[in-house]
Amino acid sequence: MSETHDMRGIHATRDVLEVRGLSARYGKVEALSGIDLNLKAGQIVTVIGPNGAGKSTLLNALMGALPAQGQATGEIRHLGERVETLSIEQRVARGICLVPESRALFSTMSVEDNLRLGAWRRSKAGERRYLDQLEPVYALFPRLRERRRQQAGTLSGGERQMLAIGRALMGKPDLLMLDEPSLGLAPLITRDILRIVSQLRETGVATLLVEQNARAALQVADYGYVLETGGVVLEGPASELAANPRVIETYLGFGRGAQSRA
Ligand code: ATP
Numbered sequence: 483m484s485e486t487h488d489m490r491g492i493h494a495t496r497d498v499l500e501v502r503g504l505s506a507r508y509g510k511v512e513a514l515s516g517i518d519l520n521l522k523a524g525q526i527v528t529v530i531g532p533n534g535a536g537k538s539t540l541l542n543a544l545m546g547a548l549p550a551q552g553q554a555t556g557e558i559r560h561l562g563e564r565v566e567t568l569s570i571e572q573r574v575a576r577g578i579c580l581v582p583e584s585r586a587l588f589s590t591m592s593v594e595d596n597l598r599l600g601a602w603r604r605s606k607a608g609e610r611r612y613l614d615q616l617e618p619v620y621a622l623f624p625r626l627r628e629r630r631r632q633q634a635g636t637l638s639g640g641e642r643q644m645l646a647i648g649r650a651l652m653g654k655p656d657l658l659m660l661d662e663p664s665l666g667l668a669p670l671i672t673r674d675i676l677r678i679v680s681q682l683r684e685t686g687v688a689t690l691l692v693e694q695n696a697r698a699a700l701q702v703a704d705y706g707y708v709l710e711t712g713g714v715v716l717e718g719p720a721s722e723l724a725a726n727p728r729v730i731e732t733y734l735g736f737g738r739g740a741q742s743r744a
Contacts, residue, residue: 497562498523498657498688499544504556506536506543513539514712517556521688523656526680528691528699528720530733531709537692538583540709541659544690545580546570560657574603579655583662585646589635593626596634596645600652618685619648622678640671647679651687658682659690664698676702696733700724708733 499521506514514536521527529537543554547570558566560576568576587596597616604612620627623644629637634645643663650658660679664672672695680702682689693699700706700720708716708729716723723729 496523497521498525498560499690500557500559500562501544502557502559504540504543504554504558506539506548506552506554508549508552512712513552514543514554517709517714519707519714521657521690523688524683524686525705526683526689526691526703528693528703528706529709530693530696530699530706533694534711535709536712537694537709538661539712541580541582541661541690541692544659545578546573547580574653575607577654577656578659579650579653579657580659581646581650581661581663583665585642587634587642587645587649589633591634592631593634593637593645594630596649597626597630597652600649603653613652615652615654619651622651622681623648638671639667640675643667643671643675644678647675651682656687657690658687659692661692662694663691664693664695669698672698696729697724700729700734 497520499519501517501519504514504517505512517540519527529540531537539548539552542548542552544558546568548554554566556566557564560578565573565576588599597619598613601612601615625641626644626648629641634642637645647660647663663675663679667675676698679689679691691699691703700723703720706717706720706723707714708723716726716729724734
């Protein structure tokens with residue numbers, strides 16, 4: 483990655499995540515092979531690719547959350563330290579956070595109680611100001627403040643995604659991984675959410691954004707990787723990928739998957 487155009491964020495100086503030779507398999511099925519990837523503080527990096535390319539596997543492997551039959555090999559460094567042998571809980575405690583596709587909220591609890599739960603680990607660790615992210619999260623998502631007493635299960639799809647991201651931010655992560663935040667959302671809502679994600683740069687959090695909606699993802703990201711059948715086939719500054727004829731043809735062209743999910 484060159485220093486001249488790999489970042490827009492002011493904090494983008496230290497490596498939050500360095501991945502070398504990451505492979506993953508489910509039994510005999512190889513889902514990822516030899517992935518190298520870097521992510522700096524304040525940077526938004528996207529991984530785009532078609533269905534089944536291995537995007538969710540990548541995030542789950544980074545989180546230590548592959549299903550029982552899944553197995554990963556390779557090096558994962560978080561803030562310079564190897565983490566690939568750590569449990570999910572240990573990775574969360576270090577500040578690594580994954581917002582899964584499912585969004586997994588507590589639907590009978592209020593919006594605010596869901597947010598408070600996001601700070602549970604910090605509370606358990608004895609942090610006195612464990613709710614200090616509540617105001618910043620509400621500032622980022624004013625809609626959540628308006629609906630703070632509403633049951634999470636009654637929110638719209640877009641609001642649920644906002645709540646899932648907000649809840650993750652309550653834990654003050656330095657690495658935030660988002661698995662298809664646009665899934666099932668209307669284009670305007672997707673744009674809203676990704677606009678808010680782009681504001682996260684200022685907080686210094688490093689965001690790894692996995693998306694099938696390549697157009698939206700490349701608009702918001704600093705740098706991108708194209709994943710196909712488990713391998714990186716292209717990478718570069720997001721603006722260069724968006725102008726790459728192969729990316730345009732495969733992911734940005736009319737009537738393709740990239741658009742149909744937009
Ligand atoms: P999608 O956008 O559809 O979620 P993806 O890019 O996230 O796709 P993965 O879900 O990571 O792709 O899947 C990568 C490959 O691994 C696919 O071939 C998939 O069938 C396989 N795979 C995923 N999960 C499992 C599993 N639990 N057991 C066996 N194979 C799996």
